Amino acid sequence: MIYLDPDKVKEIVNSLYVSRILEAYGETGVTTLRDVLETLHRLFQFIEPELVKGSLLVFKLLDSDASPIDLPNPQRFTNPQHLAQEYVIDPTPRNSAIQICSNGDLMFWKDFNLDVTQLHNRAIVYLYRDRQDAFFIRENQCIVPNPSPVYASVFSIPTFRFLRDALEDYKRRWIRTSRCRIFCTAWHGGEKSFRLFFINGPESTMRRSLVQFLDTVFGGSAEIRPEQVVDETHPVDIKVTWMFSNRLALIEIKWLGKSINEEGKITQNFTDYRAKEGAQQLADYLNTNYAEVPTHQTRGYLVVIDGRRRGLSNSSKSISHHDGFWYEDKEITYNPAFHLTREDFEGPVRMFAEPICRAD
Amino acid sequence: MINPFAYFDSLSICKRLQDTLGNATIAEIYLFAYLSCLLSLYEKLPASSWEYQFSITKEGYPYSVALDTSVQDHINNGLLDGKEYYVELTESGKEVYNQLRTLELNYWREPFIEGACSTILAMPIGIIRKSISQESEIKSALDLSQSRMLLTDAEQDVIYKQFSTLSSAIGMEVKELMVPALVWLKCLSEQEDFESGS
Numbered sequence: 001m002i003y004l005d006p007d008k009v010k011e012i013v014n015s016l017y018v019s020r021i022l023e024a025y026g027e028t029g030v031t032t033l034r035d036v037l038e039t040l041h042r043l044f045q046f047i048e049p050e051l052v053k054g055s056l057l058v059f060k061l062l063d064s065d066a067s068p069i070d071l072p073n074p075q076r077f078t079n080p081q082h083l084a085q086e087y088v089i090d091p092t093p094r095n096s097a098i099q100i101c102s103n104g105d106l107m108f109w110k111d112f113n114l115d116v117t118q119l120h121n122r123a124i125v126y127l128y129r130d131r132q133d134a135f136f137i138r139e140n141q142c143i144v145p146n147p148s149p150v151y152a153s154v155f156s157i158p159t160f161r162f163l164r165d166a167l168e169d170y171k172r173r174w175i176r177t178s179r180c181r182i183f184c185t186a187w188h189g190g191e192k193s194f195r196l197f198f199i200n201g202p203e204s205t206m207r208r209s210l211v212q213f214l215d216t217v218f219g220g221s222a223e224i225r226p227e228q229v230v231d232e233t234h235p236v237d238i239k240v241t242w243m244f245s246n247r248l249a250l251i252e253i254k255w256l257g258k259s260i261n262e263e264g265k266i267t268q269n270f271t272d273y274r275a276k277e278g279a280q281q282l283a284d285y286l287n288t289n290y291a292e293v294p295t296h297q298t299r300g301y302l303v304v305i306d307g308r309r310r311g312l313s314n315s316s317k318s319i320s321h322h323d324g325f326w327y328e329d330k331e332i333t334y335n336p337a338f339h340l341t342r343e344d345f346e347g348p349v350r351m352f353a354e355p356i357c358r359a360d
Numbered sequence: 361m362i363n364p365f366a367y368f369d370s371l372s373i374c375k376r377l378q379d380t381l382g383n384a385t386i387a388e389i390y391l392f393a394y395l396s397c398l399l400s401l402y403e404k405l406p407a408s409s410w411e412y413q414f415s416i417t418k419e420g421y422p423y424s425v426a427l428d429t430s431v432q433d434h435i436n437n438g439l440l441d442g443k444e445y446y447v448e449l450t451e452s453g454k455e456v457y458n459q460l461r462t463l464e465l466n467y468w469r470e471p472f473i474e475g476a477c478s479t480i481l482a483m484p485i486g487i488i489r490k491s492i493s494q495e496s497e498i499k500s501a502l503d504l505s506q507s508r509m510l511l512t513d514a515e516q517d518v519i520y521k522q523f524s525t526l527s528s529a530i531g532m533e534v535k536e537l538m539v540p541a542l543v544w545l546k547c548l549s550e551q552e553d554f555e556s557g558s
Contacts, residue, residue, distance in 0.1 A: 009529040030536040037481035220489040221385035243387040245445040
């Protein structure tokens with residue numbers, strides 16, 4: 001039985017922006033907050049918060065009958081997509097603001113100079129700046145914790161319906177620049193390293209990173225389980241089961257590059273051959289799985305984390321851009337090409353993990 | 361036989377999830393129906409007043425036969441468009457929902473459904489599901505890998521006690537049930553962090 005500690009609950013109530021808004025502005029505040037949150041979700045479908053230079057203020061007046069803020073030169077939009085287009089075509093760092101009107105229209109100021117203290121007593125005010133979400137509640141700023149800081153805003157964390165789309169996002173945001181805090185530790189030297197060598201045996205770290213990502217973005221309908229037994233000898237890295245349906249996915253992860261141990265000795269050197277082995281292994285899993293659960297529609301996904309660098313020896317301490325990015329666009333040719341010959345085998349997803357290169 | 365409450369709830373939840381996420385999976389409809397039912401306990405209603413029951417699968421997912429039957433009926437009758445493992449409300453589905461929501465039989469349920477579904481505006485849905493899986497009965501079903509009925513009398517007492525603690529901490533009566541829902545989910549999520557040591 002779970003016992004809720006009253007002091008702990010009180011602490012949560014005192015720190016959560018939603019309950020603080022309730023306390024400060026009453027139920028009207030929460031209703032207004034909901035409108036602000038809905039607008040943020042819609043806006044961040046079209047504006048990538050990572051690209052916001054300067055700050056973005058979004059607010060809605062608590063009094064729905066009040067006139068919009070009287071400031072010169074607003075642009076009025078009925079569709080957040082149109083506003084987003086206007087916003088993104090101008091990459092100049094600015095402090096911009098959006099007012100949500102009571103009829104749902106959006107008033108947009110590219111340059112907004114109003115002191116926020118003039119708003120916080122009569123509006124729900126949200127501020128995005130430097131990868132941080134915050135609400136102004138009376139005179140206090142309340143930071144919104146982000147459970148997945150790879151995404152620049154907590155309100156831009158996506159919900160994916162298709163695994164392929166999710167893996168593409170993982171590749172782009174989590175792996176490319178090693179932004180995932182778990183994945184970082186797969187590099188020898190960790191977060192601060194130049195990302196030249198993996199640690200000895202980085203597989204479980206990579207698996208944990210992908211499981212955590214999928215758990216966050218895959219909605220409330222898919223069970224993500226690491227190391228699930230498919231045949232008698234090998235577990236597949238990750239099994240995704242969509243509840244109340246007959247869909248399954250098997251994900252096999254392979255890494256390419258060199259690993260090094262604490263003594264600085266290279267322990268593995270995996271080339272594209274390793275990815276081809278992974279493809280064969282996944283095809284075998286799919287065959288076994290079909291025999292075990294023939295009524296399920298299963299698809300196989302091969303994830304190849306590519307940390308190859310050109311000309312790397314165990315004494316390498318840095319790398320040039322030319323050598324570091326040598327493999328960036330070197331796609332792997334699979335033979336047999338299961339993804340072209342089998343319906344249940346998705347195209348392999350190669351995720352190149354960038355090094356940090358010396359300036360020369 | 362179709363349960364009229366489950367018939368309505370499945371449309372109402374699908375509409376709200378679709379507004380934010382573009383569509384809804386069947387598992388999410390069950391999940392948010394269960395959270396809506398829990399919020400009715402926050403308002404001190406007995407679980408029996410929700411008019412249909414929930415069970416938990418051995419994987420830890422809330423399930424309801426009544427909702428399952430309704431969703432299938434909606435798909436068969438063109439109110440929901442079933443695609444792979446998710447569904448979308450059709451234009452006819454929206455019309456039927458708009459008619460049903462005005463009925464006295466249904467409108468009292470809307471604040472609970474609204475409170476439950478609004479949580480997705482503030483929390484990623486994967487985290488909501490993981491938090492709910494920390495709820496006592498779901499957690500023990502998951503630990504033992506057993507399916508069972510949810511909201512038994514004993515469990516209702518536990519939930520009432522939790523919600524009483526919650527209500528005291530919030531310190532005022534609220535009609536906007538998104539607030540207690542998020543506080544409760546945050547409590548469960550911190551419980552999970554504590555147990556997993558993260």
